Amino acid sequence: MSLKIYLLRHGETEYSRRGAYCGALDPELTPEGSQMAQAFADAYRSVSWSAIYASPMKRTVATAQPLCEAVGLPMQTRDGLKEIGYGAWEDKEQDDVRVRYEQDYIRWLTEPAWNPPTDGETAVQVASRALPIISEIESNYKNGNVLVVSHKATIRIILCSLMGIDTGRYRDRIDTPAASLSIVKFDVHGPMLEVLGDRNYMPEHLRNRVGT
Template sequence: MSLTFYFLCHGETIQSREGRYCGALNPDLTPEGQEMANAFVLAYQSIPWETIYVSSMKRALATAKPLADAVGVQMQLRGGLQEMNFGVWEDQTHAWVKDNHLENYMNWVADPAWNSPKKGETAIEVASRSMAVISEIREKYKDVNALVVSHETTIQVMLCSLLGIDLGRCRDRIEILEGSVSQVTIGLHGPLLQKLGDRSHLRSE
């Protein structure tokens, strides 16, 4: 057996439903988002979970709690798993950002590794804090299943970091949607991607 990471993206929020940037904001899940969390439990509770690491934001906690309660594993909260800070773009639509911060937006799209939303974070900064949590898990555990509940961009960044994909292409190479599960096993030859952005456990999929 090897160390296997399951990366679960939190369920739907009002901002994700409306296509608004939501990084440092701290909304609750919508009822549909809570249903996503419950659907994950039904599909994955039979896995022998050893540890559950969770972003300290409310939407991630609400997504992780049903599984943690069902399997009796205490959640480990980590700020390093929080979503990218989108600065002045927070709670704004993509169209608004393009209309009001076009140059900033185009620079970010071209290379989010080194370009940030105005007053926000770069992918490099997100990788620094989130991969510190992954390193912590890898140091503590060897042959277990570890659940990591986080956010769209942060999961994109962590997957790219694990798989050796340029962070400047994290938005182009990895698609993560609300309620999706990605699976990476740390084997003899390094990280192996076994599942990406899977939402087959959701009833609507």
């Protein structure tokens, strides 16, 4: 038996619904986002879970909570799993950022590993705080299934790091829609990506919602 880490992005929020930047902001899930969280719990409650980790933000806690309640496991929150900080871009939409912070935006698009959103975090900084959580899980759970509920950029950065993909390409190579699930298996050959961005567990009307 080997370790599998299930990386679940939080359910829909108003920010993900309209495509606005939201990292340090702490919104609740939309009603549909809560339905996504419950759908995940219903679909995966029969898995033999070893642990459940989550970012401490409201949207991630609310996404993890239904499964915690279904399987009777405590939620282990870790600050390292928080979303990338968008700094001055928080609460703004892409078109606004493109105009108001043009040079920073171009640099970020070109190489986000080392160029942050204005006053925000780089992908390298996110990796430096998120990957130790993955190492902690690998150390504590040699076998079994561990759920990690985190955020769009953070999950993509984790996956790039584990898969040997240039961290600066996290926005170009990997997509993780709201409440999507990715699964990484750890064995003697290292991490293997088994599932990426899956939302087939949820009802069609939730899968069809437009957003990021």
